[in-house]
Every structure is written in C-alpha cells, then in structure tokens.
Amino acid sequence: MEPSQPPQDPQQPRQGWPAPEPSNPMGPQAGSPYNPGPYGPYAPYGPGAGLGPGPYGAAPQPTTNGMAIASLVSGIVCCLPPLGLIFGLIALPQIKKKNQTGKGLAVAGIVLSSISCLLMVLGLVTGGFGEMWKGFKEGMDEAAKSKSAFSLRKGECFEVDGKLEAYTTDVEIVDCAKPHDGEVVGGFKVTGFDKWPGEDPIDKLAEERCAEISSAYAMDSWAIPEHVWDYYYIPSRQSWRTGDRSVTCTLAVEDGEPLKGSLRADESTLDPHQLTYLQNLNRVENAVFEEPDEDADEDFAANKAWAARVHTSIVEAGKGLRGHHWSGTSAQPVAELGKDLDAAAKQWDKLARSADADAYWEMYDVAFEALPADLGADARAALGLARDAEDSESA
Known part of the structure; x- marks a missing residue:
C-alpha cells in the first residue's frame, strides 16, 4: 500500500514516521517503520530487495531443464522418438546436478519415445509402416482434390458434399466423364464497391454475368438437360474482408440425376460449321428469351421494342447462315432453315x-x-448437335 502522504527529500524520513529513539543505541529493528533508513520503509530497488533472507533478498527459484522439455515434445511428435529418448537420458543427470525441475517431463518423454520406437520397429517388421504411408499419401491426394469453390477453374467438374448452397467451402474435383454435380463455366471479379455491398447487389450482378458466361461456354443450349441450371458462388461477408472478390459461375444440378460428360461447346470443342450455326441461331434464341415481364397492355412500348429486337436477330441469323459455305449433309437442311427464318x-x-x-x-x-x-x-442433327434436351439426357 502506498503511504498516505507523498515522500519527502530521500535523505530525510517520510513525514508521519518518527525517527529512532536516541536512548536505544541499536535502534529499532532494521526495516521496521520505526527505522526507515534514508529511503523510507520500502525497498528502493526492484522485486525481492529486502523481502527475504540474506542481505540481497529471496533465494533464486529453480529452473526447468530444457532437455526435459525437448524430450517430452520429441516423444509426443511420433516422427522424432529417438531424439526424445536421447534428450530424456541427458536431462536426468543434469536435473540432479543443477538442482533443476523437469524430472517428470524427462521421464514422460523417455516413456513416450520408447513406445514410439517400439511401434516403428513393429511397423517396419510387419509392413504396417508401408500401409500407413500409403494411406497418408492417398489422404494427401484427396486433400489436393478438395478446393474452395473460388479456386475452381473453367472446365473443371466437381461434386459437392450435400446440397448446393449459396456458400460452400469445399468441393471435390472429379473427371467430367464420371457422375458429378456441376461444371465450372467461368467467373469474374466483383468491382465498383469500396466496402461490402451486401448479398443482393452481388447476387444480381452474378445472375446477369453468369448467364452470359454460361451461354458462351455451352453454346449448344439444346444439349443442356432440363434439370441443369445456371448456378454461382459469391463472396461471403467474411471472405470479402480477406480480399475475396471472385464469383464462380457453373452449370449445376440441384435435384435429379447427376451430370455425366462435359457440357462445354465453344471454340475449343466445335468445328467451324457447328460454331457458325450456333452463333447465328443462339442470337435468335437469346432475343426471344428477353421478352419483357409486363405484357403489351401494361407496357406497349417495351413489347414493341422487344419484337423489333427479335426481328433483327432473325434477319441477321438468316444472313449469317447464307454467308457460310455448308458442305455434306448439312447444306440442304440449313438452306431450308434459312427460308423459314425469312418467313x-x-x-x-x-x-x-x-x-x-x-x-x-x-x-x-x-x-x-x-x-x-x-x-x-x-440441321442440328446433320451437324452432330443436340436436337433437344432429351438427346443430352439419353447420351
């Protein structure tokens, strides 16, 4: 407890404490409040001064032997049992000689290390160590296939543990020839926000951008099964704080039979005839799907504008088909389609x-x-493209 009044000149006793009685030649016992000395009744230097036996304070506390600690740690780490045994045997005589603590740690390290050494010998003799290493390697291979959804690459097929969710931490990459839940069609980075904007703005952006990315990746839309939808993974509030701005776009199955085979149909997989055909006909299909939500009675101008866009897409598709040289069995059906488009x-x-x-x-x-x-x-059949979604499901 601090004195009730501030100390005075360090060469003088503190106020409120009487000086030693002059009649006593030895004075009161040193260190008592009646003999404060030049620095008052409290020790002037640091911990321990004047608080224990001897002129320099309390005796030093025994330390814990470092080798004993190392022995225990090495004994716990199964791949270092010989070191734990050696450290423990070195620690025991040191503890006795230097009057240190840690004998229990050293003994425990020796026991654990001895057991680990025995198990290693048995494993080598019986072949169990080889099996353990094989299992470890297989586990590492599986871990390498497990990735965050945000690290998936375009063209990879994956399975999800459980149902598809707005956020996912782990997915397993699989061969697209095997049954799978989804296929990555691409992705993009979210920009234009200085801070977390909330889920709704990112969700709206992802819906629009992923639809475009999906259309460019799987141009043969008739080959996409009816139970497959555009699906995307967006950053969470937590991942946004760590700098995550990635949106991963996929074609995925939420309910129904899993996918088998890749849905990719773009410049990397299509021949020139297939590519020309899809580029022109998809223009028409996309324009038709953009019909306004409000009907002509509610928004006549919007519906007229939409009809004009569809008309333009049909005219351009017809020109595109006529401007390409078609060979083989596809020439006649493509020509017939061109006439239908003109009408x-x-x-x-x-x-x-x-x-x-x-x-x-x-x-x-x-x-x-x-x-x-x-x-x-x-024309689709002649070009080797799907005629409808049933073709893809039966493939």
Whole structure:
C-alpha cells in the first residue's frame, strides 16, 4: 500500500514516521517503520530487495531443464522418438546436478519415445509402416482434390458434399466423364464497391454475368438437360474482408440425376460449321428469351421494342447462315432453315409495327408460329448437335 502522504527529500524520513529513539543505541529493528533508513520503509530497488533472507533478498527459484522439455515434445511428435529418448537420458543427470525441475517431463518423454520406437520397429517388421504411408499419401491426394469453390477453374467438374448452397467451402474435383454435380463455366471479379455491398447487389450482378458466361461456354443450349441450371458462388461477408472478390459461375444440378460428360461447346470443342450455326441461331434464341415481364397492355412500348429486337436477330441469323459455305449433309437442311427464318422475319416485323396493344395481340401468336419451334432440328442433327434436351439426357 502506498503511504498516505507523498515522500519527502530521500535523505530525510517520510513525514508521519518518527525517527529512532536516541536512548536505544541499536535502534529499532532494521526495516521496521520505526527505522526507515534514508529511503523510507520500502525497498528502493526492484522485486525481492529486502523481502527475504540474506542481505540481497529471496533465494533464486529453480529452473526447468530444457532437455526435459525437448524430450517430452520429441516423444509426443511420433516422427522424432529417438531424439526424445536421447534428450530424456541427458536431462536426468543434469536435473540432479543443477538442482533443476523437469524430472517428470524427462521421464514422460523417455516413456513416450520408447513406445514410439517400439511401434516403428513393429511397423517396419510387419509392413504396417508401408500401409500407413500409403494411406497418408492417398489422404494427401484427396486433400489436393478438395478446393474452395473460388479456386475452381473453367472446365473443371466437381461434386459437392450435400446440397448446393449459396456458400460452400469445399468441393471435390472429379473427371467430367464420371457422375458429378456441376461444371465450372467461368467467373469474374466483383468491382465498383469500396466496402461490402451486401448479398443482393452481388447476387444480381452474378445472375446477369453468369448467364452470359454460361451461354458462351455451352453454346449448344439444346444439349443442356432440363434439370441443369445456371448456378454461382459469391463472396461471403467474411471472405470479402480477406480480399475475396471472385464469383464462380457453373452449370449445376440441384435435384435429379447427376451430370455425366462435359457440357462445354465453344471454340475449343466445335468445328467451324457447328460454331457458325450456333452463333447465328443462339442470337435468335437469346432475343426471344428477353421478352419483357409486363405484357403489351401494361407496357406497349417495351413489347414493341422487344419484337423489333427479335426481328433483327432473325434477319441477321438468316444472313449469317447464307454467308457460310455448308458442305455434306448439312447444306440442304440449313438452306431450308434459312427460308423459314425469312418467313418468320416478316411476321415479327409486323408485330414490331403494331399500332396499339390490340393489334399487337392479333399478331403475337402469328409471329411465334412462324418461327421454327425447334430452330432447325434437322440441321442440328446433320451437324452432330443436340436436337433437344432429351438427346443430352439419353447420351
């Protein structure tokens, strides 16, 4: 406890403490409050001074032998049992000679090391050590296949432990020829946000961008089974803090039969004829799918604009097909498809020029009926492409 009043001149007794009685030649016992000395009743230097026997304070505490600690650690680490045994045998005489602690640690290290050495010898004799190493190697191989969803690469197929979720920590890469849950079609980095924007803005961005990436990766859309959907993995709030900005886009199965075989159909897998055909017909398919949510009665202008875009895509598709040299069995069905597209373009042009909503509805069904529903099934078959989703499921 600190004195109630501040100390005075260090050469003088503290106020409030009487000086030694002059009648006593020896004075009160040193260190008592009645004989504070030049520095008062408290020791002037550091811990231990004046608090224990002897003129320099308490006796030093015994230390723990370092070899004993090393022996225990080496005994616990199964790959270092001989060292643990040696350290323990060295530690015991040192502890006795230097009056140190740690005898129990050394003994425990010797016992553990002896057991580990015995097990190693038995493993080598019986071949168990080889089996253990084989299992360790297999475990490392499996661990190498387990990756974060954000580290997956374009073209890799994977399985997920459990159902697909908005976030996943581990997926297993598998051969695309084997049954799998999904296939990575690409990805992108989120930009434009200085801080965590929340899930909704990233989710909206991922939905739009991943649809484009998926269409470019799997151009043969008729080969995609009906139970396969665009799926994506987005950063979480926690991973965002560590610098994660990756969105991984996939084609995945949430329910139903797993995928077998790759869905990839792009410049790396298609021949020039297949590529030309899909580039032109996908333009039409994508335009049709962009129909406004509000019908013509609610937003007539938006629907007219959409019909105009579909008309343009049909005209461009027809030109693209006629501008390519088709050979073999595909030439005739592609030519027939071109004629169907020309006829459909006229009806969609009328739909886009409708004077009002009533006129629009009169032309709506006519325009759709003029457009080939299968977008050229015969031409697809001649080119070796899927004619419908059933072809991919039965493959």
